[in-house]
Amino acid sequence: MKHFKPITPSLRHLVQLDRSCLSKEKPIKQRSLLIGKKRNSGRNHQGVITVRRIGGGHKQLYRKIDFKKVATQPQNEYSVIRIEYDPNRTAFLALLQHLETHKLTYILAPEGTKIGDTLTFYHPDVTSSSLDFSIGSSIPLKFIPVGTQVHNVELKPKKGSQIIRAAGTSALIIQKEIQLIPNGPTYCQLRLPSGQLRAFLDTCMASIGTVSNSDHHKIVIGKAGRNRWLGNRPKVRGVAMNPVDHPHGGGEGKSSGGRPSVTYKGLPAKGKPTRSKSKSTRLILSKAKSLSS
Secondary structure, X not given: OEEOOOOXXXXXXXXXXXXXXXXOOOOOOOOOOEEEOOOOOOXXXXXXXXXXXXXXXXXXXXXXXXXXXXXXXXXXXXXXXXXXXXXXXXOOEEXXXXXXXXXXXXXXXXXOOOOOOXXXXXXXXXXXXXXXXXXXXXXXXXXXXXXOEEEOEEOOOOOOEEEOOOOOOOEEEEEEEEEOOOOOOEEEXXXXXXXXEEEEEOOOEEEEOOEOOOOHHHOEOOOHHHHHHOOEOOOOOXXXXXXXXXXXXXXXXXXXXXXXXXXXXXXXXXXXXXXXXXXXXXXXXXXXXXXXX
């Protein structure tokens, strides 16, 4: 982390990441790696704001991440060329090159990955003979030992990694060879970063280790303008609005709202589950527990 000499008020509390280990070169302009990114300011295709408090910010280019890690052979080896910063996500990126085809690809950099390291991606149908369990390797869950930390986990086989992709996060393999129904498919039990226990099909792919940039939570923005550079607009409290704008608005003086916290649409804002019921909810074996407990 970088702390600054407080020669201005905004520098007094500013804490930024030390990016000396990251590449200072510009990203490679290949269609398979880099595409333009249009800012929609939280609006949908009809121009209606669906996500509030988004707008402005610096121009960004989107790095195309290989979340599927498509393996054409049972074992594919890649060499780490550089570690890069990504403005679109909290984790760092690793630019890889296939040792045989020399094809370039981006992945989320695991914690501890260095330039020159070799990462191995396995095919989902690989057998268990002589697998490499080093950090960054992508392996089906059924072959990973219990007690291993993993990230970039698939929710469905061959769909691509969907969860545990934020900086510094990882899941812990608790149990294997679980059958939720008799003579059914086998599952692996993982403890997610939230503390929730969830079952995954043991054919789902996962990467060994923890996502990079574990110090991301220590960043201190320092001033309001830096938030605007990131594309974050100000947040206005409902009790400060008029009754026409928010259910908490209006009142004489500083009122407290007079009702349980709701959104500007009148929906409960605190304490009510918002997950839609689906078949996937049966895979949740226990609810998330607070870290304090």
